[in-house]
Amino acid sequence: MDFGLSEEQGLLQDTVGQFLANENDPNQLRARFDAEEAHDPTFWKGQIELGLAGLLIPEPFGGAGLELLDAALVAETLGRAAAPGPFLGHTLAALALARGGSDAQKKTWLPKLATGDVTATVALAEGEGRWMPEQWELQASGSLTGQKHHLPSGAAADLIVVGTAGGGLAIVESAAAGVRLEPYPGADRTRRLDTLHLEGAAFEALPEAGAAEALRDAGLVLLAADAFGGASRCVEMSVEYAKTREQFGVTIGHFQALKHQLANMALEVEPSRGLFWYAAHAFDHAPEDTARMAAVAKAHLTDRFMAVARDAVEAHGGIGYTWECDVQIWFKRAMFDRTWLGTPGFHRERAASHW
Amino acid sequence: MDLSYGPEYDAFREEVRSFLSSHWPPKGKEAEQDFLAQAIHFRRTAIEAGYLARAIPKAYGGSEQASDPLKAQIIREELGRAKAPGDPGGIGTMMLVPTLLEKGEEWQKQKFVPGTVLGELSWCQGYSEPGSGSDLASLKTRGELDGDEWVINGQKIWTSGAVHADYMFCLVRTEPDAGKHAGISYLLIDMKQEGIDVRPLRQMNGSAHFNEVFLTDVRTPKDWIVGQRGEGWIVSRTTLKHERNSIGNASMVEATFKGLVRLARESKIDGRPAIEDPAIRQRLATIEGYVQAHKYSGFRQLTHQLRGEDAGLIGLMNKLHSTNINQEVSKLAFDLIGDDAMLDPEGGGGLMGVAPKGAEGWINLFMSSLGVAIAGGTANIQRNVIGERGLGLPRDAYAQQSR
Ligand SMILES: Cc1cc2nc3c(=O)[nH]c(=O)nc-3n(C[C@H](O)[C@H](O)[C@H](O)COP(=O)(O)OP(=O)(O)OC[C@H]3O[C@@H](n4cnc5c(N)ncnc54)[C@H](O)[C@@H]3O)c2cc1C
Numbered sequence: 153m154d155f156g157l158s159e160e161q162g163l164l165q166d167t168v169g170q171f172l173a174n175e176n177d178p179n180q181l182r183a184r185f186d187a188e189e190a191h192d193p194t195f196w197k198g199q200i201e202l203g204l205a206g207l208l209i210p211e212p213f214g215g216a217g218l219e220l221l222d223a224a225l226v227a228e229t230l231g232r233a234a235a236p237g238p239f240l241g242h243t244l245a246a247l248a249l250a251r252g253g254s255d256a257q258k259k260t261w262l263p264k265l266a267t268g269d270v271t272a273t274v275a276l277a278e279g280e281g282r283w284m285p286e287q288w289e290l291q292a293s294g295s296l297t298g299q300k301h302h303l304p305s306g307a308a309a310d311l312i313v314v315g316t317a318g319g320g321l322a323i324v325e326s327a328a329a330g331v332r333l334e335p336y337p338g339a340d341r342t343r344r345l346d347t348l349h350l351e352g353a354a355f356e357a358l359p360e361a362g363a364a365e366a367l368r369d370a371g372l373v374l375l376a377a378d379a380f381g382g383a384s385r386c387v388e389m390s391v392e393y394a395k396t397r398e399q400f401g402v403t404i405g406h407f408q409a410l411k412h413q414l415a416n417m418a419l420e421v422e423p424s425r426g427l428f429w430y431a432a433h434a435f436d437h438a439p440e441d442t443a444r445m446a447a448v449a450k451a452h453l454t455d456r457f458m459a460v461a462r463d464a465v466e467a468h469g470g471i472g473y474t475w476e477c478d479v480q481i482w483f484k485r486a487m488f489d490r491t492w493l494g495t496p497g498f499h500r501e502r503a504a505s506h507w
Numbered sequence: 508m509d510l511s512y513g514p515e516y517d518a519f520r521e522e523v524r525s526f527l528s529s530h531w532p533p534k535g536k537e538a539e540q541d542f543l544a545q546a547i548h549f550r551r552t553a554i555e556a557g558y559l560a561r562a563i564p565k566a567y568g569g570s571e572q573a574s575d576p577l578k579a580q581i582i583r584e585e586l587g588r589a590k591a592p593g594d595p596g597g598i599g600t601m602m603l604v605p606t607l608l609e610k611g612e613e614w615q616k617q618k619f620v621p622g623t624v625l626g627e628l629s630w631c632q633g634y635s636e637p638g639s640g641s642d643l644a645s646l647k648t649r650g651e652l653d654g655d656e657w658v659i660n661g662q663k664i665w666t667s668g669a670v671h672a673d674y675m676f677c678l679v680r681t682e683p684d685a686g687k688h689a690g691i692s693y694l695l696i697d698m699k700q701e702g703i704d705v706r707p708l709r710q711m712n713g714s715a716h717f718n719e720v721f722l723t724d725v726r727t728p729k730d731w732i733v734g735q736r737g738e739g740w741i742v743s744r745t746t747l748k749h750e751r752n753s754i755g756n757a758s759m760v761e762a763t764f765k766g767l768v769r770l771a772r773e774s775k776i777d778g779r780p781a782i783e784d785p786a787i788r789q790r791l792a793t794i795e796g797y798v799q800a801h802k803y804s805g806f807r808q809l810t811h812q813l814r815g816e817d818a819g820l821i822g823l824m825n826k827l828h829s830t831n832i833n834q835e836v837s838k839l840a841f842d843l844i845g846d847d848a849m850l851d852p853e854g855g856g857g858l859m860g861v862a863p864k865g866a867e868g869w870i871n872l873f874m875s876s877l878g879v880a881i882a883g884g885t886a887n888i889q890r891n892v893i894g895e896r897g898l899g900l901p902r903d904a905y906a907q908q909s910r
Contacts, residue, residue, distance in 0.1 A: 153509065153510060153511065153512050153513070153516070153577055153809075153810075153813070154508060154509045154510075154810055154813070155508060155510060155803070155806035155807055155809065155810045156508065156807065156810035156811070156814065157508070158508070221508065391898045391899070391900065394900060395899070395900065395901075402901075403901065405894075405900040405901050406900075406901045406904060408891070408903060411890070411891070411894040411895075411900050412887065412890040412891075412894065414894055414898060414900065415889075415890040415891075415893040415894040415897070415898065416890065418820065418824075418893060418897065418898060419824055419827060419828060419831075419893065422820050422821050422824060423797075423800045423801060423804040423821060423824055423828050424796075424800035424804070425803075425804070425807065425821075426800065426802075426803025426804045426805075426806055426807040427796070427799050427800040427803050427804075429508070429803065429807070430799075430803045430806070433508050433510070437510075438510075445799070448792075448795060448796055448799050449799075451792065451793075451796055452793075452796030452797070452799070452800060455793075455796075497789060500788070500789055500792030500793060500795075500796075501785070501788060501789070501792070503792050503795060504782075504788040504791065504792045507768050507782070507791075
């Protein structure tokens with residue numbers, strides 16, 4: 153019985169954390185957040201060199217062959233740093249190909265995804281909150297025509313895994329005829345969103361069943377992990393500020409009202425670390441718990457993240473309400489984590505169906 | 508990460524099961540005794556087998572087993588399954604025994620520990636006073652040495668179980684000229700003597716579990732002091748170093764939540780099962796998020812313990828997290844029981860680890876969840892601890908001034 157991280161997992165988090173401390177310091181993060189360009193290829197290249205593009209790709213195809221818990225720990229670390237880039241969409245697309253692809257498709261694409269020669273993303277939502285495989289209506293016959301919403305990091309993507317009617321998956325190349333991406337004015341500038349317009353676009357279906365559900369559950373877990381990392385950082389920033397900002401002649405952390413607000417924020421976050429760990433662990437080891445725990449973790453953690461991000465703004469006073477203050481970066485990351493793949497309320501309803 | 512227990516522990520579980528199947532429930536003549544007598548008899552056997560009083564040396568009536576949180580967890584699970592008595596749950600085993608083992612005199616350990624771990628001796632905790640609750644160190648009950656005896660005068664309040672207790676462990680001001688904290692001693696007192704006047708206090712749920720205790724010229728031998736004179740504050744803060752029950756607490760929370768889901772299934776809103784009502788489902792599922800977080804947080808802490816690591820911040824949060832959850836659970840239950848939410852709970856105290864039964868049971872939790880939130884350090888005091896010790900924020904200015 154061991155419900156803890158292995159040494160390798162600790163090392164993985166440290167390595168990614170160290171990389172981000174060097175390559176995504178507050179100035180760099182700020183520049184990427186404010187940038188016109190949606191994608192920073194150099195920064196993504198650094199992540200690829202660390203192996204982050206191939207975490208869930210099986211070893212025979214050049215990936216690390218790791219489990220979802222490992223990817224979730226990376227997502228936590230990226231979330232803590234509000235790191236910009238295509239990690240989320242790329243990781244999910246790679247997982248979908250590894251689970252759903254034919255041998256030929258896997259051979260063609262997985263090695264390139266693992267080396268980052270090809271960057272991928274996923275196209276799931278069809279509007280009005282329809283994110284789930286059973287809600288997709290895009291017809292996959294002959295060619296693809298229709299719209300998909302909220303693709304993460306579409307500007308970076310060469311390859312798109314598209315959800316199709318009946319819970320199917322297909323791959324489409326961004327450069328192909330009839331494929332057009334239109335930027336969506338999203339608030340989270342660390343993971344820019346696009347709308348996908350398909351007009352008679354060529355596609356290849358992924359033949360193996362169950363890949364869309366795996367993509368959904370893994371996505372929910374990665375968002376929960378990102379939210380845990382981001383929420384922890386919101387608490388940390390607020391506590392740091394309370395130890396330095398002075399009013400009435402003392403640091404504001406002396407005031408019990410604020411101290412208790414900070415304690416409540418920490419209490420909202422820290423006890424749920426094990427929740428995303430277990431949801432990720434269940435994905436590979438406890439199929440009976442996978443769907444339910446992914447839903448519980450996503451609903452709980454992304455809600456907590458949004459709540460402590462709001463609290464963090466208040467804890468910073470006027471400066472917290474400015475564009476200049478970094479808290480807003482996490483606040484907007486929380487907006488993404490909360491809504492992408494379906495709201496907390498939606499996933500609570502799904503979790504409730506398991507009682 | 509590996510959530511299986513492994514073959515060694517599976518074998519241990521089998522061993523515990525077969526022990527239980529031959530020793531509980533009691534058979535023959537024993538089955539006719541009252542429950543306490545049955546429990547004491549069972550504990551004796553279970554201690555001999557190494558299943559109870561595991562952290563207690565053999566010299567003091569324990570089974571002196573190497574610390575093994577997993578085995579402890581398996582024993583708890585199996586005892587629970589068989590509905591057999593575990594280590595006595597009271598304040599005696601939880602607080603007094605570890606304190607004596609660490610700070611007590613040899614004769615004190617021999618005299619008091621064996622009976623306590625069997626459940627033969629029961630204790631009450633005389634800390635709080637009318638003027639000293641959260642600010643416990645301001646306590647005023649006096650103790651003066653008269654020859655070979657302490658003479659104690661004052662009043663304690665909220666003293667749980669004082670009516671039945673054989674002894675009290677008590678904080679008393681013995682050094683009036685020393686500072687606030689340095690003037691306190693930790694004394695043991697025989698409750699069955701003149702001068703002790705226990706007056707039950709009726710709780711809001713109707714039961715009378717806690718009491719006022721008036722002490723008038725109460726006497727206790729000079730050497731019934733734990734630690735030195737003036738060290739009582741430090742002695743009372745002795746950390747509990749025995750196998751901490753973080754998972755036990757989590758499984759209790761989970762059991763109560765399952766009871767709540769059952770209640771939602773059985774209750775009706777507009778003629779339909781309440782569990783089908785979207786608003787109820789959302790509230791239930793929101794609570795489930797906290798319950799699952801609490802559960803896996805318990806798993807995490809168990810692993811830290813197994814690895815000999817400090818759990819850090821999370822270790823300071825268990826009480827507040829679980830009392831918050833219990834309060835949310837009881838509030839939703841209150842909504843589910845409809846018109847019955849006007850019922851008197853009839854003092855029905857719930858059983859630890861078992862979900863409340865019937866409307867009265869849930870109303871009792873609606874009230875008793877507040878008692879638990881106050882007892883042993885209020886929610887605000889917990890927030891102070893999390894903020895100061897956990898997050899490193901400055902200490903409370905008033906608390907520091909009143910030294
Ligand atoms: C069911 C139950 C069983 C109990 N059993 C025992 C027992 O067996 N033995 C025993 O000795 N005691 C026992 N107690 C007493 C318990 O420990 C005290 O009630 C508790 O410590 C609070 O003290 P108080 O009641 O004086 O409240 P107060 O300390 O007066 O608190 C009143 C309010 O003020 C707040 N407050 C106080 N100080 C601060 C601060 N510094 N910062 C912010 N807020 C503050 C509190 O949070 C609370 O909301 C029991 C209590 C209950 C409810």
